[in-house]
Amino acid sequence: MNIKTTLLAGAVAFAPVAGFAADLTIGFSQIGSESGWRAAETTVTKQQAEERGIDLKFADAQQKQENQIKAIRSFIAQGVDGILIAPVVATGWDEVLEEAKDADIPVVLMDRTVDAPDDLYLTAVTSDLVHEGNVAGQWLVDEVAGADCRVVELQGTTGSSPAIDRKTGFEQALEGHDNLEIVRSQTGDFTRSQGKVVMESFLKAEGGENICALYAHNDDMAVGAIQAIKEAGLKPGEDIKIVSIDAVPDAHLAIANGEMNATIELTPNMAGPALDAMEAYLADGTMPPKWIQTESKLYTAEDDNKAVYEMKKDLGY
Numbered sequence: 001m002n003i004k005t006t007l008l009a010g011a012v013a014f015a016p017v018a019g020f021a022a023d024l025t026i027g028f029s030q031i032g033s034e035s036g037w038r039a040a041e042t043t044v045t046k047q048q049a050e051e052r053g054i055d056l057k058f059a060d061a062q063q064k065q066e067n068q069i070k071a072i073r074s075f076i077a078q079g080v081d082g083i084l085i086a087p088v089v090a091t092g093w094d095e096v097l098e099e100a101k102d103a104d105i106p107v108v109l110m111d112r113t114v115d116a117p118d119d120l121y122l123t124a125v126t127s128d129l130v131h132e133g134n135v136a137g138q139w140l141v142d143e144v145a146g147a148d149c150r151v152v153e154l155q156g157t158t159g160s161s162p163a164i165d166r167k168t169g170f171e172q173a174l175e176g177h178d179n180l181e182i183v184r185s186q187t188g189d190f191t192r193s194q195g196k197v198v199m200e201s202f203l204k205a206e207g208g209e210n211i212c213a214l215y216a217h218n219d220d221m222a223v224g225a226i227q228a229i230k231e232a233g234l235k236p237g238e239d240i241k242i243v244s245i246d247a248v249p250d251a252h253l254a255i256a257n258g259e260m261n262a263t264i265e266l267t268p269n270m271a272g273p274a275l276d277a278m279e280a281y282l283a284d285g286t287m288p289p290k291w292i293q294t295e296s297k298l299y300t301a302e303d304d305n306k307a308v309y310e311m312k313k314d315l316g317y
């Protein structure tokens with residue numbers, strides 16, 4: 001059943017016809033499958049939809065914004081009840097979000113934010129991406145305890161909100177700590193393969209013995225970099241400290257094995273809160289807050305990472 005909504009002017013962007021949220025059809029424009037975390041998010045979203053009896057129309061954009069925009073237009077043409085978007089980059093969404101709004105179709109953003117007026121979407125379910133970078137930076141500040149440390153940084157996809165915000169948060173944490181210097185910073189596009197390639201170039205350019213720490217914007221890039229560090233004859237986690245973000249099973253395993261030092265958890269269950277908000281809104285017009293924030297938890301070698309690895313590895317990562 002396609003529940004139509006009525007657009008009201010002003011601060012309330014979308015107003016549903018009073019009714020019920022049954023037999024919903026929801027379009028989901030996913031970025032792709034660049035990381036273990038992304039694959040887990042896709043799995044969880046499909047599970048969440050199935051459990052709720054939602055007909056989920058899934059579109060994999062293969063990392064391209066133009067594919068996401070095409071998918072969203074197709075969802076609008078099909079008259080879906082709502083749309084979930086994990087936006088690959090932060091800019092360039094206004095036009096298609098206006099089209100969804102004009103069609104009275106609520107949009108929920110998942111895991112990344114956009115630079116667009118917030119009346120163009122119902123809510124955004126994300127972590128505090130700046131805070132994640134800040135926690136990573138603070139961990140490193142504490143870990144080196146005043147010693148000089150040359151840091152290399154693997155950034156996420158250029159123009160994506162996590163790449164922008166995680167960089168900002170990390171740099172904020174390093175402010176006033178002149179012993180820590182970011183000597184190289186380049187995108188690894190959130191992938192394992194690029195993480196390895198770019199880390200190889202860092203090692204070659206700087207000399208492995210001159211790099212004290214790696215900050216990667218996600219675990220997949222860190223895991224790729226671990227391989228590069230080993231191939232360079234160095235010990236990841238010891239010769240080069242490694243902190244990254246996501247807390248996927250392979251990161252817990254790497255920490256348990258002493259090859260990585262810290263990771264900050266990002267839940268792959270963005271769909272739970274996103275669909276809760278969508279269903280409530282479609283049922284009776286309940287307006288969610290504009291930002292539904294998920295938790296960020298730091299894991300270090302002090303945690304039982306082997307146990308967490310065992311627990312998480314069957315979750316579809």
Ligand code: AHR
Nearest residue numbers: 035037038111162190218
């Ligand atoms: O937007 C969330 C980020 O996107 C995850 O940290 C990363 O693994 C993914 O590709």
